[in-house]
Amino acid sequence: MLRFDNGARGSFWVTQAAAGVENCLRIRVSGTKGSVEWAQEQPTRLWFRPLDRPAELRTPNGPGTLALSARASRIVRGHPEGFHEGFATIYSDAAEAIVARRAGIAPDPLATHFPNAEDGLRGIQFVEAALASSESDGTWTSVPELPVAA
Numbered sequence: 246m247l248r249f250d251n252g253a254r255g256s257f258w259v260t261q262a263a264a265g266v267e268n269c270l271r272i273r274v275s276g277t278k279g280s281v282e283w284a285q286e287q288p289t290r291l292w293f294r295p296l297d298r299p300a301e302l303r304t305p306n307g308p309g310t311l312a313l314s315a316r317a318s319r320i321v322r323g324h325p326e327g328f329h330e331g332f333a334t335i336y337s338d339a340a341e342a343i344v345a346r347r348a349g350i351a352p353d354p355l356a357t358h359f360p361n362a363e364d365g366l367r368g369i370q371f372v373e374a375a376l377a378s379s380e381s382d383g384t385w386t387s388v389p390e391l392p393v394a395a
Contacts, residue, residue: 288326335359363391 247255263269270285279295291303306315306322320328338356345352370388378386 367391 247257249255268285271282272284273280273282277296279293279297282292282294283290289304292300293303293309294300301309303309304322305318305320305324305326310318320326338359341356342352342359367388374386374388378384
């Protein structure tokens with residue numbers, strides 16, 4: 246049990262014996278006008294539960310974001326945490342493969358699963374097929390097959 250200097254009371258629960266729970270840091274603050282709740286397992290969600298209206302889900306840079314919060318967010322609205330890290334991993338793996346090739350050594354096999362020129366070509370072919378389909382009133386348009394490497 247907690248008692249703050251201003252007389253407010255609270256509770257603090259800590260355990261490492263909650264079966265099946267993975268590092269579940271959860272913070273809930275309740276006051277006279279409502280509550281806010283955040284859980285580490287869903288870090289991009291903050292629940293605001295005002296006393297006089299339905300609960301609101303707040304997300305990074307989503308509706309209702311205050312300027313100070315927006316300044317601290319590194320992701321744009323709608324993207325999950327880890328979005329930037331995913332691209333950083335792709336760039337890091339591609340750089341490792343380039344360095345390995347220049348050095349004449351094999352890269353770590355786990356670092357070779359990044360998009361390549363063939364993937365880019367397939368993406369362009371897909372977009373072109375989608376545009377052709379749209380221009381012909383939704384007619385099915387196949388994406389060309391890539392030649393099989395010898």
